[in-house]
Amino acid sequence: MGKKLLIKKERKVNTGDRDIVVSKFEKHLIDDNNNFGTQFGIIKKADLKKNKVKVGKEEFYILEPVFLDYYKRIKRLAQIITLKDIGIIISNTGMTRDSVVLEAGTGSAGLSCFLANIVKKVVSYDLNKEHQAVAEENIKDLGIKNIDLKQGDIFKGIKEKDFDIMVLDVTEPWKAIKTVEKALKKGGFLVSYSPNINQVQRFVKSLSDKFLYERTIEVIEREWTVKDLILRPKMKDIGHTAFLTFVRLIK
Ligand SMILES: C[S@@+](CC[C@H](N)C(=O)[O-])C[C@H]1O[C@@H](n2cnc3c(N)ncnc32)[C@H](O)[C@@H]1O
Numbered sequence: 356m357g358k359k360l361l362i363k364k365e366r367k368v369n370t371g372d373r374d375i376v377v378s379k380f381e382k383h384l385i386d387d388n389n390n391f392g393t394q395f396g397i398i399k400k401a402d403l404k405k406n407k408v409k410v411g412k413e414e415f416y417i418l419e420p421v422f423l424d425y426y427k428r429i430k431r432l433a434q435i436i437t438l439k440d441i442g443i444i445i446s447n448t449g450m451t452r453d454s455v456v457l458e459a460g461t462g463s464a465g466l467s468c469f470l471a472n473i474v475k476k477v478v479s480y481d482l483n484k485e486h487q488a489v490a491e492e493n494i495k496d497l498g499i500k501n502i503d504l505k506q507g508d509i510f511k512g513i514k515e516k517d518f519d520i521m522v523l524d525v526t527e528p529w530k531a532i533k534t535v536e537k538a539l540k541k542g543g544f545l546v547s548y549s550p551n552i553n554q555v556q557r558f559v560k561s562l563s564d565k566f567l568y569e570r571t572i573e574v575i576e577r578e579w580t581v582k583d584l585i586l587r588p589k590m591k592d593i594g595h596t597a598f599l600t601f602v603r604l605i606k
Pocket of ligand 1: 509
């Protein structure tokens with residue numbers, strides 16, 4: 356894609372009794388066809404072919420970006436499913452490179468793009484044209500070819516069948532149960548992602564006897580500061596995102 360990842364570590368100087376931070380950590384995903392201007396000076400485009408470059412007293416490391424570097428910069432119109440929750444969806448459904456997965460709604464295609472990088476194919480439904488336009492842009496920017504974007508209401512049924520895994524990230528997931536019964540493979544997993552526990556309650560109550568309810572979980576991610584003598588959880592809110600309910604189609 357003609358991009359490079361530029362990393363500059365935090366730089367400290369020792370003043371005798373303590374370390375002082377003189378320049379902060381920086382990370383940039385940049386176009387390697389142009390010079391890059393930093394606050395310390397210009398990095399010439401020819402230098403972007405090297406492994407590292409010095410600008411004044413600062414050292415920038417030049418890396419080839421990976422999927423995650425691009426992914427973290429996707430456009431977000433609707434709230435996207437967070438990495439901590441994506442991880443648990445992947446591990447609890449055991450999806451592989453052979454899996455065919457459905458997501459509804461697509462939103463900005465955060466989850467769809469991440470999963471498409473792992474599985475065989477993602478079919479992604481949304482009824483909102485504006486969201487789909489952003490999703491399309493993100494899919495194109497990431498160079499993803501195995502997402503089939505569909506405009507439609509998941510509650511009204513879909514023509515595709517035989518999904519290995521279906522993920523619902525819609526406000527009223529219980530309204531999609533009939534669709535899932537017809538489109539999910541026997542033995543396949545349904546994951547429902549809901550911010551509120553009353554949504555979970557209604558969803559679970561609405562499941563027919565074709566489903567086996569497995570579990571509902573919430574993933575709490577606690578980041579720690581590990582810096583000199585400061586060794587403790589970061590002082591920021593423990594962010595609740597959503598509850599994940601895992602269900603399996605058994606008949
Ligand atoms: C929170 S966003 C999904 C975000 C997405 N999972 C991601 O990770 O980027 C919810 C989306 O569901 C769509 N939606 C709501 N009801 C729907 C329905 N009945 N059928 C299809 N899409 C629906 C909305 O238009 C919205 O774009």
